Amino acid sequence: TGSEEVHEFKTETKRLLDIVANSLYSEKEIFVRELISNAADALEKLRQTQSVESDVDSGKPLEIRITLDREKNQFIIQDFGIGMNLEELNANLGTIASSGSKKFLEKMDKEGGAGSKKENIIGQFGVGFYSTFMVGNKIKVYTKSAFPGSKGYCWTTDGQGSYTVAEAENVAVGTKIVIELRDDAKSYSSELEIDSIIKKYSNFVGYPIFLNGKEVNVIEALWTKDTKSVTPEQHQEFYRFIANAWDDPQYTLHFKTDSPLAISSVLYVPEKHMELLGEQTKPGVSLYSRKVLIQPESAGILPHYLRFIKGVVDSEDIPLNVSRELLQDNILSRLRMVMTSRVLKWLDGEAKKNPKKYDEFFMDYGQFIKEGACTDAMHKREISKLLRFESSKSENNSMISLEDYAARSQEGQKRIYYLLTPKRKYAEESPYTEMFKKKGVELLYLYDTVDEFVVNHLKEFQGFDLISADSPDAASDPLLQMERDANSQALSDAEAQDLAKWIETSLGDEVVKGVDVSRRLNSFPAIVQEHESPAMRKMMQMMQGSAK
Numbered sequence: 001t002g003s004e005e006v007h008e009f010k011t012e013t014k015r016l017l018d019i020v021a022n023s024l025y026s027e028k029e030i031f032v033r034e035l036i037s038n039a040a041d042a043l044e045k046l047r048q049t050q051s052v053e054s055d056v057d058s059g060k061p062l063e064i065r066i067t068l069d070r071e072k073n074q075f076i077i078q079d080f081g082i083g084m085n086l087e088e089l090n091a092n093l094g095t096i097a098s099s100g101s102k103k104f105l106e107k108m109d110k111e112g113g114a115g116s117k118k119e120n121i122i123g124q125f126g127v128g129f130y131s132t133f134m135v136g137n138k139i140k141v142y143t144k145s146a147f148p149g150s151k152g153y154c155w156t157t158d159g160q161g162s163y164t165v166a167e168a169e170n171v172a173v174g175t176k177i178v179i180e181l182r183d184d185a186k187s188y189s190s191e192l193e194i195d196s197i198i199k200k201y202s203n204f205v206g207y208p209i210f211l212n213g214k215e216v217n218v219i220e221a222l223w224t225k226d227t228k229s230v231t232p233e234q235h236q237e238f239y240r241f242i243a244n245a246w247d248d249p250q251y252t253l254h255f256k257t258d259s260p261l262a263i264s265s266v267l268y269v270p271e272k273h274m275e276l277l278g279e280q281t282k283p284g285v286s287l288y289s290r291k292v293l294i295q296p297e298s299a300g301i302l303p304h305y306l307r308f309i310k311g312v313v314d315s316e317d318i319p320l321n322v323s324r325e326l327l328q329d330n331i332l333s334r335l336r337m338v339m340t341s342r343v344l345k346w347l348d349g350e351a352k353k354n355p356k357k358y359d360e361f362f363m364d365y366g367q368f369i370k371e372g373a374c375t376d377a378m379h380k381r382e383i384s385k386l387l388r389f390e391s392s393k394s395e396n397n398s399m400i401s402l403e404d405y406a407a408r409s410q411e412g413q414k415r416i417y418y419l420l421t422p423k424r425k426y427a428e429e430s431p432y433t434e435m436f437k438k439k440g441v442e443l444l445y446l447y448d449t450v451d452e453f454v455v456n457h458l459k460e461f462q463g464f465d466l467i468s469a470d471s472p473d474a475a476s477d478p479l480l481q482m483e484r485d486a487n488s489q490a491l492s493d494a495e496a497q498d499l500a501k502w503i504e505t506s507l508g509d510e511v512v513k514g515v516d517v518s519r520r521l522n523s524f525p526a527i528v529q530e531h532e533s534p535a536m537r538k539m540m541q542m543m544q545g546s547a548k
């Protein structure tokens with residue numbers, strides 16, 4: 001080796017090192033993710049550089065090798081990437097917050113290098129490397145630039161405030177980092193531990209990672225591929241992998257957008273949802289940025305009622321904070337808006353493509369959609385399209401959408417009528433439905449307790465008010481009046497009014513608020529109107545029960 005130079009980190013740097021090593025990251029294990037990301041960047045830079053300068057080469061495969069030594073307590077990571085020359089070593093590893101990767105991108109941008117894809121480069125903050133100080137007593141970096149005629153160097157630090165650089169013999173092109181693990185970080189020489197950390201954060205990194213000789217990241221980042229090139233089998237495999245499942249997705253969505261945010265995403269609806277009564281499944285969509293995990297199964301990406309959806313969303317340009325663990329709140333809420341609308345549009349599209357299949361989906365997942373109708377006021381219109389109900393006119397207990405109802409409503413009809421009923425049979429025999437049948441006005445049958453809350457939240461759909469069949473509004477609807485038969489023996493209007501008065505005084509106001517004449521009945525003498533809703537009644541009964 002040649003002459004050795006000792007460099008002091010600047011004072012500010014010492015303080016910064018302390019911050020990075022002790023408080024930037026919530027988990028020590030992050031150093032694995034950071035080193036792999038750097039190695040992947042180095043390989044990507046080599047690949048991109050080679051496309052313009054063919055004599056730049058490492059002579060080795062584009063891969064990352066991690067070796068663990070339990071005896072020596074070492075974590076070693078090697079890549080055959082672009083490497084660093086002396087100047088780059090000092091600039092990139094000797095200076096905090098200096099990112100060679102960011103500079104590389106800027107240079108590529110300017111020169112418009114062939115095959116340059118900025119979304120493939122992960123690094124941007126220039127602090128990731130220092131995460132090794134959380135786990136290492138001593139860190140050695142062997143590196144040699146892939147540009148012809150370069151020399152090899154060894155860079156060492158104990159993380160305390162100085163580093164040394166020296167020329168070194170027998171250094172392979174690329175970079176090899178050897179970490180002597182601290183006593184409290186010995187577990188990072190365990191293969192099992194590192195295997196799970198790699199799979200957690202770096203499973204989709206674009207270059208093969210070998211751990212003690214075995215390849216660990218065999219699953220591709222499917223979402224980055226061209227949407228048309230992915231086969232159903234590939235989706236099935238990917239779905240099973242990310243959802244940890246054995247079934248097949250019943251719906252698959254693979255999409256990319258550029259505005260308002262650059263997003264690549266794959267989303268799946270499992271064959272069946274796994275939620276049991278009283279239990280709630282975790283959110284199923286993980287957030288990635290440039291193929292590196294940012295938030296696993298994040299609660300921020302989709303609203304709670306869409307928790308049954310599994311998948312991945314990758315946004316290459318979301319502004320991460322330096323630790324990559326958080327993103328700015330306003331960005332997350334924008335991402336959530338985009339994703340929510342996209343998912344609702346997707347389900348609506350599937351429903352139109354294959355209504356029968358969608359009905360089956362709704363039988364199983366309807367509770368989630370209804371939960372959304374009650375909780376997500378912002379997307380009320382989109383969600384209301386996804387609802388399905390049985391109706392007086394639907395055959396074989398099939399279901400219809402509110403759109404279907406509106407489309408085939410009668411001339412002059414301004415309302416969507418529904419009846420809360422435990423069973424179709426009761427509804428069909430009910431005096432409330434008599435006039436609907438006679439006049440051919442369609443009636444939705446709502447069987448589920450939650451349905452009442454759903455219609456109360458929606459209130460209207462495409463200009464149609466949602467009205468209960470047993471409400472006074474229904475009674476006064478001109479569409480629902482019995483015509484007067486000229487030669488019938490019915491009471492005259494005046495006689496009917498007198499009778500109503502008499503009934504009202506006889507029953508007294510303890511029993512009724514009032515008695516009215518109506519033309520909405522044919523074979524029934526009278527009906528109760530404006531009583532509490534079934535859900536309300538249930539609640540009252542419960543309250544009375546507990547009062548006793």
Ligand code: ADP
Pocket residue numbers: 034038039042079081082083084092093098099100101102122123124125126127128129130174175
């Ligand atoms: P970032 O990756 O955000 O740029 P890091 O602190 O992780 O910040 O790394 C700083 C810089 O060091 C990188 O931008 C890169 O230029 C250089 N570097 C780190 N690791 C390697 C490596 N394995 N091969 C080549 N250069 C590297």
Ligand code: MG
Pocket residue numbers: 034037038122123124126127128129
């Ligand atoms: Mg980095």
